[in-house]
């Protein structure tokens with residue numbers, strides 16, 4: 287299938303590694319030129335080179351903390367009129383909510399709710415004017431099925447999801463869609479870190495903790511970032527102008543509900 291987005295331009299936030307990188311790579315395979323971002327220059331440049339070499343698209347790199355307004359301004363100055371925006375950043379740490387301070391909550395809300403909203407605010411009107419826009423927020427399965435040790439993530443990402451539920455119904459008539467992708471367990475550096483932290487909190491080895499988590503996934507395995515990237519590219523395609531305000535769970539069947 288031709289996704290119909292060749293020569294479009296995408297900002298893919300937090301994309302030197304993991305799920306963001308996979309989204310960037312899949313969009314590039316569809317001929318989308320990219321602006322990719324991360325805080326660490328060498329991994330970002332390595333990823334950019336990999337994508338350029340394998341797809342031939344233009345890839346601009348912006349080294350910036352996407353959760354800061356100066357970081358976002360740097361990205362938006364390099365690409366003020368993206369056709370596609372993929373919102374992503376690091377997730378908040380796990381823990382017992384009794385130990386989280388107001389600063390912890392403010393950091394989580396800033397990174398996982400306000401940062402995507404600010405980027406949407408800066409780009410959505412241009413998309414509406416040009417009659418094409420695809421915005422995808424990378425959130426978490428915890429939005430649909432809260433994870434007790436990830437209270438900061440459950441709360442902040444649900445706030446973003448609620449905001450998008452309203453806005454996405456206003457933009458769709460202009461062929462601008464806003465959707466969320468909710469990852470379950472995927473093999474990335476963040477996931478490995480979560481397994482280490484979870485094992486420590488439960489007083490078991492990382493191996494035991496990881497295999498227990500995997501045993502609870504009907505697919506019998508964790509997801510590969512590439513599977514996530516492919517879904518993201520499809521949601522950004524020209525064929526999805528009738529889909530907005532949806533939250534796509536990609537979790538190997540882990541969520542047990544009928545809907």
Ligand code: NAP
Nearest residue numbers: 300302303304305324325326351352376377471472474476
């Ligand atoms: P990852 O493999 O560790 O990659 C994170 C990427 O984000 C890196 O490129 C990192 O580069 C960049 N990044 C992090 N904080 C940033 C910031 N403030 N500004 C700019 N770039 C930043 O992580 P991942 O697993 O793909 O996770 C992506 C998102 O999905 C996270 O919010 C995570 O919580 C969520 N998630 C992941 C899973 C999973 O199983 N993997 C499940 C549910 C939710 P630098 O460090 O160099 O900035």
